[in-house]
Amino acid sequence: MYQTIPQLFETIVEKYPSVPVQLSKDEKGVFQPITYRQLHDEVYALASALSFYGVKRGDRVGLISDNRKEWLASDLAILSLGAADVPRGQDAMTHEVAFILGITEAEFCFVENIAQLKKVASVLDQLPHLATLAVLDQKTTREQVRDLAVKSDVTVLLYSEMVAGGNLLLQDSKQRKAIREGIANTDAEEIATIIFTSGTTGEPKGVMLSHRNFIYQLEAIPKLIKGLEPEQRWLSVLPVWHSFERILQYVALSNASTIAYSKPLGSILLNDLAVVNPHWMGSVPRIWEAVRSGVFASMKKTGGIKAALFFFFTGVAARYAKNHDLLLGRVAAFKKRNRFVDIIRSVLPAALLFPLYKLGNLLVFSKIQAKLGTSFIAGVSGGGSLSEGVDLFFDSIGIKLVDGYGLTETAPVISIRPLQKSIKRTMTALEGTELKILDAEGRAVPPGEKGVLFVRGPQVMSGYFKRPDLTKTVLSEDGWLNTGDLAMRTHHGEFAIVGRAKDTIVLSGGENLEPVPIEAKLAESEFIEQAVVLGQDRKHLGALIVLNKARVAEYLKEKNIPYLEETMTHLSEVKELIGKTINDAINAKSGFKPFEHIARFKLLSKSFEVGKELSAKQELKRFEIDKMYEEEIAELFAG
Numbered sequence: 232m233y234q235t236i237p238q239l240f241e242t243i244v245e246k247y248p249s250v251p252v253q254l255s256k257d258e259k260g261v262f263q264p265i266t267y268r269q270l271h272d273e274v275y276a277l278a279s280a281l282s283f284y285g286v287k288r289g290d291r292v293g294l295i296s297d298n299r300k301e302w303l304a305s306d307l308a309i310l311s312l313g314a315a316d317v318p319r320g321q322d323a324m325t326h327e328v329a330f331i332l333g334i335t336e337a338e339f340c341f342v343e344n345i346a347q348l349k350k351v352a353s354v355l356d357q358l359p360h361l362a363t364l365a366v367l368d369q370k371t372t373r374e375q376v377r378d379l380a381v382k383s384d385v386t387v388l389l390y391s392e393m394v395a396g397g398n399l400l401l402q403d404s405k406q407r408k409a410i411r412e413g414i415a416n417t418d419a420e421e422i423a424t425i426i427f428t429s430g431t432t433g434e435p436k437g438v439m440l441s442h443r444n445f446i447y448q449l450e451a452i453p454k455l456i457k458g459l460e461p462e463q464r465w466l467s468v469l470p471v472w473h474s475f476e477r478i479l480q481y482v483a484l485s486n487a488s489t490i491a492y493s494k495p496l497g498s499i500l501l502n503d504l505a506v507v508n509p510h511w512m513g514s515v516p517r518i519w520e521a522v523r524s525g526v527f528a529s530m531k532k533t534g535g536i537k538a539a540l541f542f543f544f545t546g547v548a549a550r551y552a553k554n555h556d557l558l559l560g561r562v563a564a565f566k567k568r569n570r571f572v573d574i575i576r577s578v579l580p581a582a583l584l585f586p587l588y589k590l591g592n593l594l595v596f597s598k599i600q601a602k603l604g605t606s607f608i609a610g611v612s613g614g615g616s617l618s619e620g621v622d623l624f625f626d627s628i629g630i631k632l633v634d635g636y637g638l639t640e641t642a643p644v645i646s647i648r649p650l651q652k653s654i655k656r657t658m659t660a661l662e663g664t665e666l667k668i669l670d671a672e673g674r675a676v677p678p679g680e681k682g683v684l685f686v687r688g689p690q691v692m693s694g695y696f697k698r699p700d701l702t703k704t705v706l707s708e709d710g711w712l713n714t715g716d717l718a719m720r721t722h723h724g725e726f727a728i729v730g731r732a733k734d735t736i737v738l739s740g741g742e743n744l745e746p747v748p749i750e751a752k753l754a755e756s757e758f759i760e761q762a763v764v765l766g767q768d769r770k771h772l773g774a775l776i777v778l779n780k781a782r783v784a785e786y787l788k789e790k791n792i793p794y795l796e797e798t799m800t801h802l803s804e805v806k807e808l809i810g811k812t813i814n815d816a817i818n819a820k821s822g823f824k825p826f827e828h829i830a831r832f833k834l835l836s837k838s839f840e841v842g843k844e845l846s847a848k849q850e851l852k853r854f855e856i857d858k859m860y861e862e863e864i865a866e867l868f869a870g
Contacts, residue, residue: 234419235442237311239449239485241414244271247487250462254491254507255300258370262491262506270304276397277308278410283400284363284386286339288313288413291425293332293340293361295347297321298471298492301367301390303480305341310442311414315422317437318472321347322842327435329354331427334437334697336360341390344368345375348387355382362386365393419443425696426474428639437696440474444642447689448478449485451661455647456633458608461487463510466503468495468518470847474643475613475635479513497525501602508604515614516751517849519621519632524757526599528782531757544591548627551584556655563656564722565679596628609633609650613643615850616728618751622655634658636728638714640705642690645714646726657725664688666726667711668718676720681729684718685711717745734853736766742826744772749817749827750851756812757782761839763856764829765864771830773867775860776809777838783808800834809834833863 233239244267251264286292292309294316296302309316317335321343328350332340338360342348348366365388376387400406423442427435453459465483467490469476483490493503495518530541556562557577609631617634625632633650636658637643646658660666667675668682676682687710694702705713717730730745737743746764753762761777783805787794792804799805817823839845844856
């Protein structure tokens with residue numbers, strides 16, 4: 232049985248050598264396959280080259296790149312030598328790259344392209360240990376590298392040169408044997424990667440994750456997501472340097488599946504879904520929110536009988552899904568429920584709505600499902616909980632979403648909502664993972680009450696790199712990790728994430744509330760791209776609102792209201808539209824308390840960007856937002 236990622240890869244290659252492991256686009260945009268055997272040969276060549284340039288067990292190797300086929304080969308080659316990679320994406324700021332490569336004392340670093348090479352080259356004077364750089368992009372030429380001023384004592388390699396040189400080294404059978412022995416002798420507790428959190432508070436921390444952290448999940452995840460099989464296709468759209476997409480790629484490898492690389496951009500994603508016809512896709516809630524908003528906006532724009540049928544049948548589907556869940560007992564039991572009463576309440580509505588639901592599936596929903604391909608089983612969503620509205624919409628139209636929860640510190644999976652017999656709003660911990668929910672005094676809270684979630688299990692990190700002080704603040708001596716997230720348990724043992732402890736807003740009147748559910752509800756609107764709820768120590772709540780400019784522009788045209796895009800946020804008609812949208816979404820009927828009402832809002836003129844207002848997981852970086860929009864926030868609460 233394998234104990235490490237390279238040992239896992241060796242096992243799969245031996246059993247499925249001719250199965251495609253990757254689908255990546257060529258210069259014409261056509262997906263080209265690479266088999267497990269071909270990738271294996273490439274990994275060995277890279278490992279030989281890395282060894283030649285001095286990389287050895289225990290070293291840390293930089294890997295500054297977004298998703299591409301060379302990333303996985305580089306990752307596996309580094310791990311095959313017993314070294315650990317230190318990954319980061321293209322959006323990393325220059326000072327972040329300098330910090331990460333400097334503190335880890337990386338002597339070798341992969342960079343994606345010339346732009347990233349320039350970034351690292353500009354801070355080489357801060358990186359005395361860095362001796363070798365390698366460019367992954369195979370379109371990069373030796374001439375381009377020569378034209379770049381790099382310190383003379385730093386070697387710059389091309390990926391193709393490394394593979395070619397490594398293959399020459401492998402002609403010596405002793406070299407291949409040395410790599411095999413290195414893989415066989417790697418221990419499960421050795422560090423596989425150090426992932427520096429992009430941070431919502433501005434302070435990056437290096438999370439040390441071992442092979443054991445990952446391998447445990449590869450054994451536990453299939454017990455909750457049944458149906459993983461060889462030769463299935465995964466569409467990869469999220470940043471692979473982050474632990475969520477990384478574990479998804481390892482899940483694909485462990486099941487002899489195929490990874491197809493795409494981007495989370497509407498036109499590209501839709502086209503690739505049609506071409507690849509995937510079985511699975513990793514995603515974040517924002518992607519599904521955008522898909523839902525896009526579908527609704529498209530239907531409104533279409534108008535006529537087609538739109539009328541869509542809105543009628545989606546309403547029917549939502550009511551049917553709620554009653555169907557109630558009938559089968561698939562309702563989050565945060566309060567004790569009477570099964571007999573639930574059945575009596577739901578059996579007749581479910582029976583009456585069923586024929587209409589099936590008709591809606593035939594006439595409307597099947598066409599939406601077809602956009603994801605004929606093989607689609609489920610989307611695996613992480614990096615934040617799905618909002619109730621988005622969750623219900625996709626479930627009711629027959630598209631399965633598997634909601635997951637975790638942290639970089641847990642490599643990352645703590646819990647998953649099972650694919651079969653799933654209960655919306657809840658998740659189930661991986662087998663072998665312990666959870667406890669505690670109040671401020673450290674006492675366990677009963678079901679239905681919120682508290683801070685603590686987790687203990689084989690996926691929990693060993694600590695923060697060179698920061699034992701920070702490690703002690705979140706990780707106890709007996710292995711309990713303070714997630715910092717607020718959770719609530721059901722009477723049946725599932726749980727839900729209901730907020731972030733540090734994000735909790737306390738109004739001046741003493742009322743406590745979580746901004747995340749409010750923000751998620753607002754983001755369900757077709758007119759709102761992003762919302763940030765504020766109000767710590769204030770009398771009332773305020774919100775920064777990022778418009779969905781395309782949909783607002785369509786609305787203004789429909790109403791024959793003249794506008795300029797650059798002044799859209801100043802139009803009184805737009806402010807009235809957003810004000811009504813907020814009031815319609817956040818009210819008692821929707822389950823919100825009176826003090827959770829948004830009293831004032833400010834419209835922002837541009838979308839949030841990853842690396843600025845958003846982390847790589849597309850979570851709000853509240854610390855940065857507070858600084859960047861200091862004036863706008865002051866206006867919200869003026870007077």
